[in-house]
Amino acid sequence: MSLSLRSLLVLGALPFATLLACPARSPSSGGTQPEPVRIPSGCESSQAGEYHHVGNPAFRYVAEDDGRTLSLTVVSARLDGGVGGSPDAGGINLVLSRTPQGFVGETRATGFNVSGNPCPVKFPTEVTACADDSLKLRTVTSTALDEACRPPPSGAPPKWTEQVLRRGAPDAGVPDAGMP
Template sequence: MSPNRSWIVLGGLASALAGCAARPPAPPVTAPPLPLPPGCEQNQAGTYHHADNGAFRYLGEDDGGTLSLAVTRVREPAEPVPDAGTTVSIVLHRTAEGFVGDTQATAFTPGGAPCPVHFPTQAVRCDAQGLTLRAVTSTALDEDCQPATQGPAPVWKEQRLLRGEPAPAPDAGTPPTP
């Protein structure tokens, strides 16, 4: 093959390769989205009480995308009032990442100053009896209402909320008379 011919063949091969479409890069590997727990796609509006402490009541409003739960605490003989004199609410959104949001409350610094806080919260179960939520329940704050660099790590806990009003506590009756 003459030197001119070899350049023509190489040039043609290079042109053919340059005309090939490049393969697109592979998409990044990501974790699959968390589906909504079964039953959580249904309307969750209504009244709830805490399974372990019926004094905590929850009023839920659900617009199909967001569930908002207003938290109150019943103190006998008073009517329900916001917990500890502060407003506590839970807001969950139905997203591709699950039924997630936060609990909004007031915490206090070591010196006693109030701080608005948002604890991550997610619904892990929705059924005819109620909701099971998993949330951070405590965290350490510094005097500037920022997460403390020292102190206990945030604590996650599951909370069971049951639909409706709690059953009345059994009446202890009156003490026997002598």
């Protein structure tokens, strides 16, 4: 074999040797990448802290945020606008998660059926905006309940309402506007 033919064989084998020297790719887990989390701008940072309802400052909230889930608990509000020192165990809680479908979750509360008996209720809720000084929420605010504490099979569609929570204590002298 001549030197030129040997050189051609070596040069021809280089691409195969390069492929053999490349590390093997590890198989991906599940074969697909997880969907990206889609949340409003500004909601990536922690929303932990104290808030009050803009429409009714007597309703104050304590928010805990672990980076994935935001939990807001209504702190006991009195008719005179005062606030109790601890969360009301039978009160209202909002639990929202940062997901590919948005910053979504539910409001958990106690409602009453047509007979006046207490019933646990859950309303769909979502965060629509986060700012340094506020949170904007969109939530269903009411539903009818039958004797078994279930929504009736037919009836009016749920009514969605925007709620705004402002960070910190309300300004002094702001009157109570009723239920949020």
